[in-house]
Amino acid sequence: MARVTTPRPTDGPPPLHDRPGPWTRALGLLTVVLAGAWLGLLVVGDVRIPVGPMDTTMTLRPSLTGGTKINVSPLGALRLDSHVAPVRLDVNVDQLDPDRAQALVDHPERLSGLQDEVAHDVTHGTLDLAVRSCVAVVTGATALGLAVYRRPRRALAAGGLALALLAASGVTAYATWNPKSVLEPRFSGLLTSAPSLVGNARSIVTEFDVYQKELARLVTNVTKLYDATSTLPVYAPDPSTIRVLHVSDIHLNPASWKIIASLVDQYDVDVIVDSGDTMDHGTAAENGFLDPIEDLGAPYVWVRGNHDSEVTQRHLEGLRQVHVLDDGRAETIAGLRFAGIGDPQFTPDRSGKPGAEASQELAGARLATALRDQRTAGTPVDVAVVHEPSAARETDGEVPLVLSGHLHHQEMEILKYGTRLRIEGSTGGSGLRAIEGEHPDPIETSILYLDRDTRRLQAWDEIRLGGLGLTTAEVSRHLPEENTPGAGTSSGPPSPASP
Template sequence: MPVLAPGGRTGRTPGQRWRSALGLAMVTLLGAWLGLLIVGAVRTPIGPMDTTMTLRPSLVGGTKINVSPLGSLRMDSHLAPVRLDVDVDQLDPVRATALVDHPERFEGLGDEVSQDVEAGALDLAVRSVVAVVSGATALGLAVYRRPRPALGAGGLALALLVASAGTAFATWNPKSVLEPKFSGLLASAPSVFGDARSIVTEFDVYQQELARLVTNLTKLYNTTASLPTFQPTPGTTRVLHVSDIHLNPAAWGIIRSLVDQYKIDVIVDAGDTMDHGTAPENTFLDPIADLGAPYVWVRGNHDSDDTQEAVADLGDGVHVLDDGVPVNVAGLRFAGIGDPQFTPDRSVKPEGDPQERREGRKLASALRAQKSAGTPVDIAVAHNPVAAKQTAGEVPLTLAGHTHRRSNEMLEGGTRLMIEGSTGGGGLRAVEGDKPQRVQASVLYLDEKTDRLQAWDEITLGGLGLTKAEVSRHLPDDPERGSSSPPADGSGEDSGDGPSERHTHRNAEPSP
């Protein structure tokens, strides 16, 4: 029975009022979120870096700084239903070069960074208020088609934002910078930020550490920004060559960071993703589908047939190479063969190089057949270099792994053999030797028209307990001559200069 309000009007029951209030709250929250998403971001320079600052809805609050390609760090800076995201978009080469060339300028960097952050935060606050109120009001008007509830939604959104800001201010924790949570490459190198625990825990530490962050990341960014010998065009095909991950979960963060930073078109994994090839290990493969680029994979001697089936089941963006059957990915034609030996531990006696050569000759035969059919293969892939060498003269480029030592060699017939080190730093084997194995991957640049190798960047990161980053760029001046072979001491470092290569080499090591 309807309820008569004063004056004879029909009122609403308590249930209807609750539903109306709940509907208004939902419209307000959705409109405020859409407003932040569309216009609630501010681009602002912080030192030599161009950043984007954004407020995002969050259940726990805090601050997240995304530093591509190194990863990200999270700080429990405040408790509120909003999180501050700071994305480091790019390094300004002019400002960065000026800092590196004139180290004395770092002394005033703290004040400059502090001013930049304050200006950006103020701009973000104003923009967020406008975005939240406008978004909630606009959605309220679209839903209710009356100005009064629309203005109510805008006012409620403003009240929520003020309450969130008050909560953030009341729970602000400047000491959070002393205990950041790292991910991506930064998870392996937290000392980039120095020993923050030894510094006085006051708010100015936040500014000082941010300046130090900018200082060290400037040096790391300059590693790749100052390699002038080759400038890839927008149409250049970029291939990320990885191998021998050996169940190291940190490898996925490294690969994802490199895919984002280098705008990788296709990832090629030369095998030994696993350690023992058992079914329980298969869940380790799940991140492959979300790395941001197609994934081409070949079986290694630590990968079982069950592993291969699990990789093949990951989705359309994942391609398993075997038996020389070609696949077309990112405009390139690949063919490969899985390792014929499954030797996950010493309990299995390997058949050795003769079996590898037999399988390599099968791959070479498949490559010849493709050439005869007028559909030549651009890149061949095999895990073991012994098998890969059998493709000499049949393909311009062959990729391999297995040795955990990077090398580069010209085979007969103009085939370049590139052997990648361990992108997983050897996995658990990294702790067996006196020195940790280094994490290695390479970015290959191929001409968009000819699909031939133009240049490549060799990326080396310090292993467990190390923080050194290294990038070396190489150009194949004469693809018919010369080689670069692994050193005899087994250090895992390539020998650098082959007679057919020009290269630039940069190190970036965080300051103490």
């Protein structure tokens, strides 16, 4: 009997069991859309636009965090937390137009209208970029979809989905847009040497219509940076502010003194505050490390850390320009009234020391009592200084600002009764401990701007330098959440039922 065989079809759709599932097809389409949109932005997504006297290129780039990056080659970059969306706005300052720049030099009265010109240029460039980006992502996704699927309908679906994703990103960016982000930029490169780009502390707090005016200030000062061919412009301090350099946890790093001296000169610092752990073991053999303090160019306020001994403290008390705070004793230095207390513990490793936390709280309570006594006497303290944050928290409600260290990273916190706690990082990059971990610890310090009349914090710059073997630098400007007198105006912390 002859066997009859049916030939296997060579044309037509594959059998159902060979077709990919709906989730696989959707994932494949999404991959094509994202890849095509990204390629489209790379190829045709740039917009060249003049902004004031400069020629710039604006681009949208995929990003997990969003924001804006302004590249000012070769000076460095500014990063702004302008929005939260899966796209980042990149602005490259390509060159300074000599004719437009010269016109500003010849006619300085035009600077008064620069903010309107910049706002108009940025608005025009953003609209142009939005249109070009839409065309770019649709074209890129459609072209890649046609190449992958070879079906016009599927390719058009990819283009439509790309447009929808870009529109959703735009809506998210608009909803989360933060116009004041220009006041808190993060600098990198040579721009870290020009903190005056964002203006002085008083103008930061009081300026009206902040975004346009500060954006114009950025453009104007970048113009001046380009015009200065030999050196960057120095920081011009506001006479209405007191500049405090907060350092901590130097841990015998000799490089710290040169960094501190440079910051004192660059920012015209009025007073340096060291919240302890300047040493590692507190021995007399280490005392010679402290001698450069006399030549830093500003008064040096110091409290004892858990790595500093009584021997260390006595040596510092004999140095010129040094003010040692202990037992709640208060001193007026550079127009500010300081009080502090030394760390009650002395051990390089307190993990096995019983009662360490309780002793910190007792020391903080002693300082809080001294602060109340100072206020009763009509000489309220403006800034309290301790080493450990746990001791600092005991002063809540008794002083507007308390400074500490110990944790080797930077924090800023408003405590329950209004006192602002500033925890400084390690200005010595954790000393020899920098080589213990996988990555070296950064060198961290801060410039605090306090109003000379109210003696309240107006703004602060966080300075972060790459640790051992690294050459990175970053400066970020921050503003207080609120500019109110804060704590220290009552006899003690209010009860929870008080308004």
